Amino acid sequence: MAKGKKNLDLSTEEKIMEAARKVFTEKGYAAARTRDIAEESGINLALLNYYFRSKEKLFELVMLEKVNKLFGTIIPILSDEKTELEEKLDKIAESYIDLLLVNPDLPIFVLSEIRRRPEKFAQLVNAKERVTQSVFMKQLMARKLNVSPFHILINLLGITVFPFVAKPVLSKLIGNEEQYDMLMKQRKELIPMWIKMMLV
Amino acid sequence: MAKGKKNLDLSTEEKIMEAARKVFTEKGYAAARTRDIAEESGINLALLNYYFRSKEKLFELVMLEKVNKLFGTIIPILSDEKTELEEKLDKIAESYIDLLLVNPDLPIFVLSEIRRRPEKFAQLVNAKERVTQSVFMKQLMARKLNVSPFHILINLLGITVFPFVAKPVLSKLIGNEEQYDMLMKQRKELIPMWIKMMLV
DNA sequence: GTCTATATTCCGATAGAC
DNA sequence: GTCTATCGGAATATAGAC
Incomplete structure (x- = not known):
């Protein structure tokens, strides 16, 4: 991934994941808003649900990654x-x-x-x-x-x-x-x- | 305070504070709901705002106490x-x-x-x-x-x-x-x- | 002071056009 | 796949009766 640049080269799905990692990690699940994630990734709110079904499901993916990173x-x-x-x-x-x-x-x-x-x-x-x-x-x-x-x-x-x-x-x-x-x-x-x- | 008993002897204000300490500490600010605090303290939701004006103001009081406890x-x-x-x-x-x-x-x-x-x-x-x-x-x-x-x-x-x-x-x-x-x-x-x- | 009912804002999720 | 517009529910806060 290009450092410091917007992730113009990433797929939409990966752009959302990248933003979700950032927003969830900074704010925690409860304080994070799906609108924050959409804005951060430069896509529309509807696409988040199109790709990941729900906030909870997206969070579980991020959480799994982070747990594996920490304990792995x-x-x-x-x-x-x-x-x-x-x-x-x-x-x-x-x-x-x-x-x-x-x-x-x-x-x-x-x-x-x-x-x-x-x-x-x-x-x-x-x-x-x-x-x-x-x-x-x-x-x-x-x-x-x-x-x-x-x-x-x-x-x-x-x-x-x-x-x-x-x-x-x-x-x-x-x-x-x-x-x-x-x-x-x-x-x-x-x-x-x-x-x-x-x-x- | 009587151990393990409902705080029937406390003032309403202190009952709310006691519940707020518990709920905020367990869930964090964002995940805590004022309804949880009202229910936990056995009073009505409206009274929370009557005594403390807002969730944010109530939280600041709890947070101040907790910071003092931890660093004090x-x-x-x-x-x-x-x-x-x-x-x-x-x-x-x-x-x-x-x-x-x-x-x-x-x-x-x-x-x-x-x-x-x-x-x-x-x-x-x-x-x-x-x-x-x-x-x-x-x-x-x-x-x-x-x-x-x-x-x-x-x-x-x-x-x-x-x-x-x-x-x-x-x-x-x-x-x-x-x-x-x-x-x-x-x-x-x-x-x-x-x-x-x-x-x- | 305390309650019920309601106003208001916010947020997750979806409908439907393109 | 992507967008705009909106629905529907949830949560904070308030109005108003008692």
Whole structure:
């Protein structure tokens, strides 16, 4: 897709999807209006329903994509048989921060919408076995820590993802977006170090 | 307030506020309906506008309370002149987790609404000087760390607050709510320990 | 102060022409 | 496939009786 340009080259369907990703992610399902999406994509409101039937159906497509993006980044790394624990930490921090620097409101969007309708979207994650039975968790247990491996996973996700969830507040605290982004980039190397300290 | 009982003893105004806290926090501003709030408080829809003029005005009152609750818990501790750095860590972890065990969706509610309308609500926090110039930050700087003190603050908030932001996902991962709560209680002692390890 | 009924605005969805 | 115009329902807010 051409950077910064209107998506004149995309199909109508893809233009609507692109706009829907933007509007839903920025405002959340309830505050997003189909009229916003139509305007953003440069097409007519009627076409949205022609292609996607309803706001709800369009949203489900976006939500599925976003959930896969958020969890699909980490689950393959957790499940990898070949890499050592320490290397997994490096990979998770780096790939997650790279993802979130480009998509800073991905986590709060997904987590908010899951909380709003857990019965519908929590199952979409379907991560229970894939996480609890993962190689990563087994590698943690092999270390004979005196705390549950869940604590380590929570800490890793916490120090990695939280700064993006709190970006609107932290960014002002730190100064501006440039300085915020610079700190986040530093954290790609720092996070694995901090987590490794918790493994002794 | 009587636990688990209908608030028959409260004034009408306070009954509406109580219901508004619940409905807004659970659903967010956009998905909350004034009819939900009226029903929840056992009064009539017209009375909501009689007392609070509009949905927006009522929401602003709730939002102000919630922001104060979330940031008012930590700012006094950060600013305390008497306590050592290590003791501050103990206090923050304990008081925050106690708060969040009772109000688990406080952080995601506040952070979502700030993100949805940063120009309106980010200023409500108004924490820039109170945090950056705080005793806590000065104590961190006195430690001559080789990373920015912001990293430590972010880590502290990340490992403390994030598990509550991700509660709907983590709770299923861990098992059930009881087990989730038990882990969170453990973290009151673990978090200060982990952060202290980052100070060397 | 509290209610019922209603006004008004907004929004998702569709009809129908091209 | 795409548009304009509009329907029908939902949600906020108000009028007016008690």
